[in-house]
Amino acid sequence: MGSSAKAKLPVIDLSSKNLNLNSSSWVTKCDEVRRALEEYGAFIAIYDGVSRELRDAIFVAWQELFDLPSEVKPLNVTDTPYNGYIGQNPRIPLYESLGIEDVTTKERAESFTKLMWPSGNQSFCESVLTYSKAIVDLDHIVMKMVAKSYGIEEHYESIRGSTTYLLKPTKYLKPQGNEKTLGLLPHTDKSFITYLHQDQVNGLEIQTKDGEWIEVDYSPSSFVVMAGDAFMAWTNGRIEAPNHRVTMTGNKDRYSLALFAFIKDHTIQISQELVDDDHPLQFRAFDNYKYMHFYYTPEGMKSKCAIKTYCGI
Ligand SMILES: O=C(O)CCC(=O)C(=O)O
Numbered sequence: 001m002g003s004s005a006k007a008k009l010p011v012i013d014l015s016s017k018n019l020n021l022n023s024s025s026w027v028t029k030c031d032e033v034r035r036a037l038e039e040y041g042a043f044i045a046i047y048d049g050v051s052r053e054l055r056d057a058i059f060v061a062w063q064e065l066f067d068l069p070s071e072v073k074p075l076n077v078t079d080t081p082y083n084g085y086i087g088q089n090p091r092i093p094l095y096e097s098l099g100i101e102d103v104t105t106k107e108r109a110e111s112f113t114k115l116m117w118p119s120g121n122q123s124f125c126e127s128v129l130t131y132s133k134a135i136v137d138l139d140h141i142v143m144k145m146v147a148k149s150y151g152i153e154e155h156y157e158s159i160r161g162s163t164t165y166l167l168k169p170t171k172y173l174k175p176q177g178n179e180k181t182l183g184l185l186p187h188t189d190k191s192f193i194t195y196l197h198q199d200q201v202n203g204l205e206i207q208t209k210d211g212e213w214i215e216v217d218y219s220p221s222s223f224v225v226m227a228g229d230a231f232m233a234w235t236n237g238r239i240e241a242p243n244h245r246v247t248m249t250g251n252k253d254r255y256s257l258a259l260f261a262f263i264k265d266h267t268i269q270i271s272q273e274l275v276d277d278d279h280p281l282q283f284r285a286f287d288n289y290k291y292m293h294f295y296y297t298p299e300g301m302k303s304k305c306a307i308k309t310y311c312g313i
């Protein structure tokens with residue numbers, strides 16, 4: 001199927017002045033968030049928790065990071081596949097990314113900074129920490145809203161403390177010539193939930209349930225909220241992780257920023273409140289991190305829907 005200029009992701013205003021937990025509109029808004037995720041697996045959030053200055057600082061920081069010598073960036077090695085450095089992959093030659101695991105802890109932000117800049121880069125480290133914490137606040141809002149709408153607040157509280165965040169700055173080189181070029185292959189995220197941000201250049205495309213590709217057009221002051229595979233299992237399949245990809249056109253490099261939330265060292269139970277005659281139990285309790293490791297095995301990679309292969313019933 002081709003790309004469609006008509007289909008659009010829902011846009012939901014989650015800025016602080018428009019959210020009042022004690023008003024009747026709160027419940028309506030929670031349902032709006034839940035419905036958008038059920039229909040598209042994603043939506044665009046307008047969110048004022050990241051100031052313009054912070055946004056500018058973070059994209060300056062990413063440029064500095066990607067401009068580091070090519071022998072420095074691969075020093076970022078992690079135990080978890082694909083969380084470290086990815087570059088020079090012939091299947092996606094425009095793509096380069098670095099993951100910062102457990103980014104909201106000061107020690108990890110500092111150790112990553114020191115690895116990349118042994119003589120220090122205080123402003124980089126501060127921008128990373130402040131930005132990540134602002135998106136964690138957005139995560140808490142979104143999760144609270146989904147949980148409220150499904151009536152599973154207690155269930156969410158039981159996993160919330162086990163959330164860990166991976167920040168992944170990504171650079172896509174501008175394509176050679178005028179050809180539309182694939183920057184990132186179609187995939188679903190292995191996370192629980194993902195928050196995407198971009199500089200000026202569009203390129204993200206999300207596939208609808210009927211196979212159409214939506215070109216996501218979002219401003220630097222908004223964020224794409226997207227369900228990952230683990231979210232699909234947690235909600236007993238009510239919310240599916242959408243297939244998405246990046247295509248590059250035009251003559252500018254693209255910088256994007258993903259914050260992936262994972263549930264770690266905690267077995268995720270499927271919400272029993274979401275199991276009924278119309279929605280029989282589809283998944284067994286599972287571990288988000290072990291699932292991610294499974295995904296990168298030959299069996300996981302060839303599976304059509306890895307989360308169903310891993311813990312589906
Ligand atoms: O660059 C983007 O907008 C999307 C990145 C993405 O999908 C990913 O890193 O999983």
Ligand SMILES: [Fe+2]
Pocket residue numbers: 187188189244
């Ligand atoms: Fe993704």
